[in-house]
Every structure is written in C-alpha cells, then in structure tokens.
Amino acid sequence: MDDATLVDYAKTLDCIHCGLCLNACPTYKLTGAEPSSPRGRVHLMRSVAEGTLQPDSEFAEEMDFCLLCRACESACPSGVQFGVLMEHTRAGLQTERRGSFFARAARWIGFRVILPSRFALRLVAFVGRSAQRTGLTRFVSRFGFARALRDAPTIPPSAKRALLQPMTPARGEPRGVVGVLQGCMMPELFGRVNRATVAVLAEAGFESRVPSAHVCCGSLHAHNGDREGARFLAQKTIVCFEDIVDASGHPSPIVVNSAGCGAHMKDYAHLFDADDPWHERAHRFAERVVDFSEFVALPRTRAALERRLRDRPSRAQAVRVTWDDPCHLCHAQKIRSEPRALLDLLPGIERVEMRDSEGCCGSAGIYSLLRPDDAAAVLEPKLQELSDTRAAILVTGNPGCQLQWSAGVKRAGLNVRVAHIAELLDEALQHGPIDPADRNA
Amino acid sequence: MEPKIADGLRAIVGDRGLTTNATRRATYESDGLAHVRQVPDLVLMPRDTRETAAALRFLKEWNVPIVPRGAGTGLSGGATPVAGGVLISTARMRDVIEVDSVNRFARVQAGVVNVDLTHACADHGLFYAPDPSSQKACTIGGNVAENSGGPHCFKYGSTTQHVLGLVFVTIDGEIIDLAEPCVDPLGLDLVGVFVGSEGLLGIATEVTVRLLPVPPVVETLLAIFDDLDSACDSVTDMIAARLEMSAIEILDKHTIDAIEASVLAAGYPQNAQAVLLLECEGSDVEVAAALRDIEPILARHGAYDIRRARAADERARLWAGRKGAYGAMGRIAPDLYVTDAVVPRTRLRELVRATTDICEKRGLKVANVFHAGDGNLHPNICYDRRDKDELARVLDAGDEIMRVCLAAGGSLTGEHGVGLEKIEGMEWLFSHDDLAAMCRVREAFDPKRRMNPGKLLPMRACMETRSAVRPNEPRNG
Numbered sequence: 001m002d003d004a005t006l007v008d009y010a011k012t013l014d015c016i017h018c019g020l021c022l023n024a025c026p027t028y029k030l031t032g033a034e035p036s037s038p039r040g041r042v043h044l045m046r047s048v049a050e051g052t053l054q055p056d057s058e059f060a061e062e063m064d065f066c067l068l069c070r071a072c073e074s075a076c077p078s079g080v081q082f083g084v085l086m087e088h089t090r091a092g093l094q095t096e097r098r099g100s101f102f103a104r105a106a107r108w109i110g111f112r113v114i115l116p117s118r119f120a121l122r123l124v125a126f127v128g129r130s131a132q133r134t135g136l137t138r139f140v141s142r143f144g145f146a147r148a149l150r151d152a153p154t155i156p157p158s159a160k161r162a163l164l165q166p167m168t169p170a171r172g173e174p175r176g177v178v179g180v181l182q183g184c185m186m187p188e189l190f191g192r193v194n195r196a197t198v199a200v201l202a203e204a205g206f207e208s209r210v211p212s213a214h215v216c217c218g219s220l221h222a223h224n225g226d227r228e229g230a231r232f233l234a235q236k237t238i239v240c241f242e243d244i245v246d247a248s249g250h251p252s253p254i255v256v257n258s259a260g261c262g263a264h265m266k267d268y269a270h271l272f273d274a275d276d277p278w279h280e281r282a283h284r285f286a287e288r289v290v291d292f293s294e295f296v297a298l299p300r301t302r303a304a305l306e307r308r309l310r311d312r313p314s315r316a317q318a319v320r321v322t323w324d325d326p327c328h329l330c331h332a333q334k335i336r337s338e339p340r341a342l343l344d345l346l347p348g349i350e351r352v353e354m355r356d357s358e359g360c361c362g363s364a365g366i367y368s369l370l371r372p373d374d375a376a377a378v379l380e381p382k383l384q385e386l387s388d389t390r391a392a393i394l395v396t397g398n399p400g401c402q403l404q405w406s407a408g409v410k411r412a413g414l415n416v417r418v419a420h421i422a423e424l425l426d427e428a429l430q431h432g433p434i435d436p437a438d439r440n441a
Numbered sequence: 442m443e444p445k446i447a448d449g450l451r452a453i454v455g456d457r458g459l460t461t462n463a464t465r466r467a468t469y470e471s472d473g474l475a476h477v478r479q480v481p482d483l484v485l486m487p488r489d490t491r492e493t494a495a496a497l498r499f500l501k502e503w504n505v506p507i508v509p510r511g512a513g514t515g516l517s518g519g520a521t522p523v524a525g526g527v528l529i530s531t532a533r534m535r536d537v538i539e540v541d542s543v544n545r546f547a548r549v550q551a552g553v554v555n556v557d558l559t560h561a562c563a564d565h566g567l568f569y570a571p572d573p574s575s576q577k578a579c580t581i582g583g584n585v586a587e588n589s590g591g592p593h594c595f596k597y598g599s600t601t602q603h604v605l606g607l608v609f610v611t612i613d614g615e616i617i618d619l620a621e622p623c624v625d626p627l628g629l630d631l632v633g634v635f636v637g638s639e640g641l642l643g644i645a646t647e648v649t650v651r652l653l654p655v656p657p658v659v660e661t662l663l664a665i666f667d668d669l670d671s672a673c674d675s676v677t678d679m680i681a682a683r684l685e686m687s688a689i690e691i692l693d694k695h696t697i698d699a700i701e702a703s704v705l706a707a708g709y710p711q712n713a714q715a716v717l718l719l720e721c722e723g724s725d726v727e728v729a730a731a732l733r734d735i736e737p738i739l740a741r742h743g744a745y746d747i748r749r750a751r752a753a754d755e756r757a758r759l760w761a762g763r764k765g766a767y768g769a770m771g772r773i774a775p776d777l778y779v780t781d782a783v784v785p786r787t788r789l790r791e792l793v794r795a796t797t798d799i800c801e802k803r804g805l806k807v808a809n810v811f812h813a814g815d816g817n818l819h820p821n822i823c824y825d826r827r828d829k830d831e832l833a834r835v836l837d838a839g840d841e842i843m844r845v846c847l848a849a850g851g852s853l854t855g856e857h858g859v860g861l862e863k864i865e866g867m868e869w870l871f872s873h874d875d876l877a878a879m880c881r882v883r884e885a886f887d888p889k890r891r892m893n894p895g896k897l898l899p900m901r902a903c904m905e906t907r908s909a910v911r912p913n914e915p916r917n918g
Contacts, residue, residue: 078771
C-alpha cells in the first residue's frame with residue numbers, strides 16, 4: 001500500500017484547522033500536545049497523503065494513541081468524519097506493520113479465531129474462570145508478557161454465562177418482534193445485562209429473537225485496522241438478522257445494548273464501496289439498528305413501562321444516580337436525552353449530571369487492554385467528577401465502559417455501583433426500588 | 442539544530458515537555474492562518490513560570506528566535522513558527538491557581554482555556570467576559586497576546602479591560618511579576634503595555650483576570666431580514682440611539698447555510714438573507730426597557746420576524762452556532778481566510794457591500810459574519826490553498842479590504858491581531874516615526890528582537906530605527 005492510499009485524502013480536506021476539537025480530545029487534554037489532538041492527527045494524515053511526511057513509527061504511535069471516541073466529531077463544525085478517517089488509516093498501517101511475531105500471532109488469534117467463534121469464546125471464558133479461581137492468573141501475571149491478565153475482569157460463574165434463548169416471548173399484550181444482539185463477549189462477562197435487556201423488552205410487550213448463529217459484529221476489527229475481518233463479520237451479521245421479521249413480514253428492529261456495537265452496525269455501509277451490492281444491503285440493515293435506550297424511550301414503549309413502573313414501591317430516601325454518556329452513544333449515535341429520560345422513570349431515584357459526562361472513560365474497545373496506562377490516565381479526572389456528584393450508582397450503556405468504570409471505582413476505593421441501564425430498568429420492574437448495592441455482586 | 446540545545450532543554454522540562462521528532466513537530470507548522478507554514482526546530486512545553494524562565498535563560502546563549510503559542514487558534518499567524526527557532530507552547534500550563542469570588546478576580550496559568558475559566562467561576566455566579574468565537578479552545582495567554590475580543594466585547598470591552606495583572610518571562614529568562622491585581626497600577630502600566638503585544642515582549646505565564654457577576658436577566662433576540670443592507674442599517678441606528686446591548690452580531694445567508702448544515706445547527710432561518718443576533722443583559726427593568734427601544738428600530742428596517750430565545754439551552758445553541766461559524770465554513774472549501782477589519786459603524790452598509798464586491802469581482806466566495814455593534818467586519822473568504830492562483834486572489838482581496846477600510850477611517854484589525862498577516866498594513870497605517878517608537882519599546886524588553894520576530898512590527902522599520910535613533914544624522918526620505 002502506498003502512502004497516498006494509506007489515508008482517505010479527500011476526507012482530510014474537510015478540516016479547516018480551527019481547533020475547536022482540541023479541548024474535546026482526551027489525549028490532547030492529557031498531553032497538551034498538538035500531534036495528539038484531532039486537528040494534529042488530521043494534519044499528519046493530510047501531510048502523509050500529500051507526500052510531505054513519511055508514515056513513520058511516530059505517525060503510527062499517534063494513530064494508536066487515539067481512543068477513537070469521536071468526541072471531536074461532536075465538536076467539529078466542519079463535519080470532519082474523524083472516525084472513518086482513523087479506521088481507514090489504521091487499516092492501512094496494519095497491512096505494512098511488522099511488529100513482533102508474538103504480537104501479530106496474538107492479534108490474529110484474537111480477531112480471527114476467538115471473536116468470531118462462540119465455541120472459542122466460551123472455551124476462553126471457561127479456562128479464564130478456572131485460572132482466576134485457582135490463582136493461576138495471579139501467578140502467571142507476575143511475568144511481564146502476561147501483566148494484562150492481572151487487570152482482566154473477573155469472569156462470572158458458568159450459571160451466569162448462559163446464552164440467551166433464541167426466543168423470549170412478550171409479557172402481556174404483544175406489541176411486536178425485535179431482534180436482539182447478544183454479542184461476542186457480552187454473554188461471558190455481562191450475561192446479566194443481556195437477560196435484563198430481553199426482560200425489559202418483554203415487559204414493554206416485545207418478543208425478542210436472538211439468532212443463535214450470530215457471534216460478533218466486527219466493530220473491534222474495524223476500529224483496530226482489520227477491515228477485511230470487519231467486512232466478513234458485517235456480512236455475516238446482516239445475513240443472520242435478515243430473516244427476523246414481524247407478523248406482517250416487516251423486518252424487525254435490531255436492539256443493541258452495547259453502544260460500540262450499535263454505532264458500528266449503524267455505520268456498516270462505510271465498510272463497502274458504493275458500487276458493491278453489500279453497500280446497499282448494509283444501508284438497509286443499518287436502518288433497523290437501534291440502541292436499547294433509543295428503542296425503549298420511544299413514546300409508546302416508554303408509556304408502557306411508565307404504566308408498569310408507576311405502582312412499583314419506591315423508597316423513602318432517593319438513591320442518587322448519574323449517567324455517563326458512552327462515546328459511541330453520544331458522539332457516534334447522537335443519543336443523549338433518551339437514557340436520561342428512562343432513568344427519570346425509575347422510582348426512588350434522584351438523577352444528577354456529572355461534569356464532562358461526554359468525555360471518554362478510556363475503555364475504547366480493546367484500548368484498555370492494549371494501552372492500560374493511557375486508559376487509566378484518561379479515566380483519572382473522570383473518577384474525580386464521579387466522586388463530586390456523590391452518586392451511589394453510575395449508569396452506562398456499553399460493556400467496555402462498564403468494565404473500565406468498575407475497575408476504576410475499585411482502584412479509587414469509591415463506594416459506587418456501576419450498572420447498565422437495562423439492569424436498573426429490569427430491577428425496577430421486578431422489585432421496585434433500586435438497590436444502591438449490586439444484587440449480583 | 443544543535444543537539445546540545447535539546448539536551449539542555451530536556452534537563453529543564455523533562456521528556457514530556459520537549460518535542461524533537463520531525464513528524465510530531467510538523468503539526469505545529471501553522472496556527473489558524475493555515476496557508477503560511479514553517480516547521481519549528483523544537484517544541485517546548487513548560488509546566489510553569491519557573492520552567493519557562495529556566496528554558497529562556499538557557500536559550501539565551503544559543504541566540505535562537507522564540508515563538509510563543511497558546512492553542513494555535515489565532516488567525517493572523519501570531520504563532521507561526523520561525524525557521525531555526527524554538528516554539529514555546531503554553532498548552533501544559535493549565536491550572537486555575539485561584540478564584541477569589543469576593544474580590545472578583547482569578548489567577549490562572551496562561552494555558553487555561555478561555556471557557557474553562559468561565560466554568561471554574563460559574564459556581565460563584567461569576568464569569569470572564571471576553572468570549573472570542575474560539576473560546577472553547579483558545580487560551581487566556583493567547584487572548585492576552587492578541588488582545589482578543591468576541592461578541593460580548595461590545596458591552597464589556599476586549600481582553601485588555603479585563604486583565605488585572607500578569608506574570609511574564611522576558612527573552613533573557615527574567616520573571617516579571619505583576620500578578621497582584623490592581624485597579625490603578627503604580628508607576629508605568631506594564632500590564633497595559635504587554636496586553637496585545639503579540640508575543641514580542643515576552644511570554645505570559647500567569648494572568649490575573651477580572652471576573653464579573655453573571656447578569657440576573659439575559660434576553661437573546663434573533664431578528665430576521667430580507668437583505669443584508671437593512672440589517673446593517675438597523676445596527677447603525679441602534680448605535681446612534683445609544684442603546685445598551687451586550688452583543689450585536691450579523692450573519693448572512695452563506696453563513697447561516699453553513700451553520701445549519703453542521704452539528705451546531707441552531708435553528709437560524711434558512712430563507713433569511715441575514716439575521717441579527719442581539720443580546721441584552723441586566724436587571725429585568727433594564728432589559729425590558731432596552732427591548733422596548735430595540736424592537737421598533739428593527740421593525741422600521743424591515744425585520745420581518747423577531748424571535749426571543751425561550752430558554753437557556755436555546756440561547757446556548759444560538760451562540761454555539763454563531764461561534765462555530767468559522768469552522769462550519771469548512772463545508773464549503775478546505776480553507777478559509779478570515780479577514781478582520783474595523784469600520785465606522787455609521788458606514789456599515791456601504792463597507793460590508795464594498796468588501797463583498799472586492800471578493801466577488803475576484804471570483805471568490807465570501808460569507809459575512811461579524812460583530813456589527815463594534816463595526817468589526819469578518820468577510821470570510823472560502824478557498825483551497827492548493828490552488829495557488831486562488832490563494833493569490835484571496836490575499837489580494839484581503840489587502841484591498843484592508844485599504845478600503847483604512848481609507849474609510851477604520852483600522853487594520855479588530856481582534857485577531859496583526860501577526861504575519863497584516864504586517865505590511867502597519868506601514869500603511871503608521872508613519873515611520875510611529876513604528877520607530879514602537880520598536881524602541883520592544884527593544885527595551887528584547888534588544889536583539891528574538892521574541893516572535895517578523896510579527897506585528899515590520900523588521901525593516903525596526904532595522905531603520907537603529908540609524909534613526911542616532912542623533913544629528915540626516916534621515917533618508
């Protein structure tokens with residue numbers, strides 16, 4: 001690949017160098033360095049495309065340092081498609097990157113063997129759980145190469161890792177059928193969030209269908225420069241959900257409870273050239289994709305939940321909760337008011353705003369695994385913002401954020417529960433008052 | 442550049458405070474004036490006054506030019522690097538040192554972002570008044586260097602009216618501490634001299650600013666017009682009627698279209714040829730009285746609709762749209778040349794039209810969005826810097842706009858500074874003696890003229906000063 005195609009040159013020209021993105025960027029806020037800002041990165045890409053700069057290791061480092069949170073897109077009046085630009089550049093860099101044999105092998109196994117296979121994912125979870133139980137991970141993580149294992153999330157017991165049923169019926173009067181994305185790592189780490197998701201949908205009158213052949217949407221592949229893997233998984237996802245239709249044969253909405261996956265699935269078309277038939281197919285698919293909070297906050301669904309929640313017992317003292325906008329929900333999907341409106345339905349809570357709630361928490365897909373120190377540094381000021389809210393529960397809508405916050409809260413010694421919005425809605429529907437402590441912990 | 446320089450600086454600011462790598466340095470090659478570019482030899486990011494002073498003391502013996510930089514959002518090339526020079530960025534000096542809510546001042550490091558200062562004092566019911574359109578990114582230090590303005594400077598005045606004290610470091614690394622907030626400086630007003638000196642006298646590292654109480658009532662009006670001329674005339678009349686507003690802005694159709702196509706879409710009506718964005722602040726009696734006076738004037742000039750922002754978020758959207766206008770123009774072409782001219786407010790209609798004609802007769806696309814209340818025009822010229830011929834036409838148009846505005850009794854710049862961009866204009870506006878006097882002030886701080894050379898004061902004039910100050914010698918022409 002030559003330097004001209006390494007970068008999507010035409011899209012770099014959208015940047016007018018005004019700098020309004022600077023203060024929105026987590027890596028610029030961390031370093032104050034222009035090359036670590038969106039404007040700086042676009043400038044680097046444009047210079048490479050124009051041949052005035054070589055895509056050297058420093059160039060690659062700045063591209064890797066980016067969290068791909070897309071906060072710059074929310075700040076950019078000029079409409080620079082930074083996410084697309086960065087994915088393109090990373091894919092280009094990946095094809096020419098050498099790296100150590102070990103790193104390339106780990107990458108290949110992760111992206112091409114584990115993520116696309118339910119069997120492999122479950123095997124890894126099983127082995128991981130056993131290793132965590134026996135103390136093997138603690139032992140192995142003393143060796144440099146396996147340091148990341150120490151910070152790996154605790155894998156729940158197998159009973160809590162059950163997959164969703166292919167079909168969960170609506171409760172009460174049925175109002176429709178939805179497809180639900182179960183996800184690749186969700187069942188292994190956040191089976192409870194998946195179960196809460198279909199339970200809330202059932203209460204709202206929707207039958208959930210989960211295509212059992214489906215595993216991974218490919219967003220991690222696209223964000224990390226494996227465009228080919230991303231294309232393959234996008235095609236597979238599209239096919240898996242194509243025959244989920246309602247009673248009248250109309251394609252059903254596809255509900256996604258992971259903001260990162262939803263944002264990527266809504267954006268599938270950009271993986272395919274405009275003259276590729278998959279482009280149009282991806283476009284039609286994308287129109288069906290909805291975030292969980294986006295779908296449940298639709299007026300009729302929300303009204304149905306509101307009726308059910310109204311007669312639930314409340315509690316004398318309100319529990320303080322705060323919403324942390326996942327980047328790929330607020331910046332990529334422009335969803336901000338819906339989750340807040342849903343939280344306001346919950347009995348016995350007081351919702352407060354957290355400063356910089358739209359700032360990245362540092363999770364960023366597998367970023368927190370690849371660059372744990374940077375990820376922790378990005379979260380650091382946000383932990384202070386959280387503590388300033390004096391909230392008992394931090395609510396999010398993305399599994400990566402949930403892991404990152406849980407680890408951060410533990411590290412900082414804060415007494416804050418980290419929950420997915422679907423879990424809280426489910427709890428309110430099942431039990432009434434929201435518990436400031438995690439029932440599952 | 443001599444490797445010993447980097448080694449010496451690294452010992453002072455540490456690894457994170459110094460950028461030597463060519464790829465990383467390349468991103469500093471321009472500020473908001475994107476067609477002029479020069480990669481700096483080194484980029485230095487000190488954490489505080491002490492590090493800045495130590496670095497400048499060290500650099501003294503190497504005799505290299507120094508260019509200060511805030512966020513690099515300036516539009517006149519004030520932070521364009523100089524060949525063979527060191528760029529000193531204040532981006533890591535980001536601490537709000539003190540907010541004194543009783544005495545209404547704040548002390549901040551120079552790299553604090555303008556809007557972060559206002560956030561820091563919001564809990565006390567106070568705010569920092571100068572609000573340049575780039576306020577979400579630009580730094581207080583940069584505002585001090587350029588004496589920045591903003592929409593609300595119509596009422597509150599520009600940066601210089603709000604700086605109570607400073608700490609700056611001279612080219613020799615001497616720390617000049619004028620941080621104590623004082624209303625009436627004793628002796629020479631060095632703070633007054635420093636504000637707006639565009640980095641020629643030193644690098645500000647700490648700034649003490651005045652804070653104002655947030656006004657109890659704010660009303661934001663959007664007046665909609667069928668043509669730009671009438672919008673301009675209504676402003677002239679409002680000024681003549683001595684109405685007390687805090688901001689008077691005009692946006693033309695091209696600007697409205699660009700904003701409405703962006704993430705900052707604010708609900709500006711796209712069928713209008715121009716809108717006036719007005720704000721009144723004060724007690725409810727004052728605001729009501731002002732509105733009573735304003736509305737008939739707007740109606741007389743043909744405003745066919747006057748909308749009031751109903752809530753704080755609607756007001757915030759209207760302003761975010763206005764302040765993102767420059768960036769939004771990126772939708773029209775890859776580059777934008779933002780001219781900054783000041784004209785008498787009695788001749789707004791005529792001069793807005795003249796500047797538009799200057800651009801259009803050169804085949805350039807121009808959009809107008811400006812601080813009408815201050816007579817501060819910003820004809821925004823859309824272009825593509827890769828097209829050399831178009832760039833030449835843009836610069837030519839910029840020159841003519843400057844000449845026309847000067848001839849009409851206006852000024853070179855309203856708020857963006859002279860920088861590199863308007864340095865020739867200084868010679869049109871000022872006599873040789875004027876410039877020589879300014880050069881002598883500069884040389885009192887920096888005899889070798891190593892601070893930000895080539896900006897604000899024409900080098901030629903400074904060189905000639907050397908001979909001019911010699912007594913009893915006849916001067917040529």
